[in-house]
Amino acid sequence: MEEEVEMEGWHQLYPGHIPTSPLQKVLLAAGSAVMALCDPYRHGKAGERSACHPHMVAVLGETTGCLALPNLRDKMKNHPEGYRILRERPRIRLSTLDMARLQGLPDGSLGREYVRFLENNVSVGFHGVQIPVADPCAWSTGEIGATELSWTSLDLQKVSPDTRMPPKFVDDEELAYVIQRYREVHDLMHTLLGMPTNMLGEVVVKWFEAIQTGLPMCVLGAAFGPVRLSTRKLQVLATELVPWAIRSGLNASCVLNIYYEQRWEQPVESLREELGIFPPPAVRV
């Protein structure tokens, strides 16, 4: 429903905002936690408006972020680049990204690697038939779901940054932007950490994000994500990947303080060094 309906007593702070009472937030957090934990990967069938999982994770994030989000916002405010981001409110969307230009950048640059990451996800056109590939990324940030993507048979890249769900339950317009920025920057986290979007890669990114942002949703994801992994993967996770993610997360400065849109040409390695992310361990993820 795109219409903005005039409902009694509604005080919208931003488009899409649904004001909620504290009781409602608690109920939402509980409900979304239950639904999200059920089966985080299940996407709705095409055309079906699903409440599930990526959506539920997003709702959970918004309703529990009341402490972490102001913290993040303050970190951004106190940093020159972060401050600029808060002021200028850049959004990462297909319409603002110059895909052709990014594709033309040298290998190893942030832009080129980001596009490569997008190309390897979600849908692969095959003789005009859409073959949806499960996008675990959607789980971790609250993407609307594969159904909302635009399916074209010839384009290979269709993890669309546009599919990040806009916030609804955050009661502060600036904090709503912060969580939106976090969602839109998630793909870049994958790129920076060199983690693919399979279950293992997602969990690793979640650990990193949990340390960096303190968002309860990330913490829950980091804690419960591994439940579905095989023993071998769990081993790799526990012995190599998580310790690295934690060390990097603690060592790195706030990842939301980088104006990524102005750094497409910068090599990923240099950006890692600048942030303080240690080189990823040499394991197959």
Place this chain on the structure above:
Amino acid sequence: MIYQVFENVAKKYDVMNDSMTLGIHRVWKDILVHKMNPCPGTLLLDVAGGTGDIAFRFINYVRSVRKRQLQRKLKHHQNLSWQEIFESYQKDEFNSLGDSQVVVCDINREMLKVGKQKAQHLGYSEGLSWVLGNAEELPFDDDKFDVYTIAFGIRNVTRIDLALQEAYRVLKPGGRFLCLEFSHVSNPLLSRLYDLYSFQVIPVLGEVIAGDWRSYQYLVESIRQFPPQEELKAMIEDAGFFKA
């Protein structure tokens, strides 16, 4: 806007009803059909019948009445040969509904779609038809139906008086109008609890189960805006009905 609400929630409609009322809505619908007490041969029009809850209950009820009828008939045929009994039973088998029929009419295509799928899934085929139509302007002739039901649908109609007039028109003389709807709670304590539940819990359920907060916020508010029982009774009588 109402159309979009039901379009969005159609697939989760039944799940949401179960969650919001903790399954009690089934009891209410059962009671409605029991009050209706249809006999075989009844022609029912179920308006705003969307996902078919009333229609299926009607069919079940008529089937069981019919079965009892047949059993009683057989009891009276003490002197028939086995062959004759077998034949008469067979003949009536094909008429398990006794010519009863229900027409489910809904303005929303999505709701009808879900209803049809349910019917298929549950094995309902005969005596059932699905029609797209507007309660304020029904696509049926005058004096056609024995019973008209509208369960939890009338509050979504913009002009209730028109819907009532249409109901009067398509019903045969002597036909009955049955309406199942939420009413106002007079007890102040209950009323507050009810409000609390409605406004705090239901939209959350809507978001968590159907991914649609707004539709269920609308639902709760539309219930509040619906005319109270007495007013509705007056409107029904205005349309020409007796014994409201």
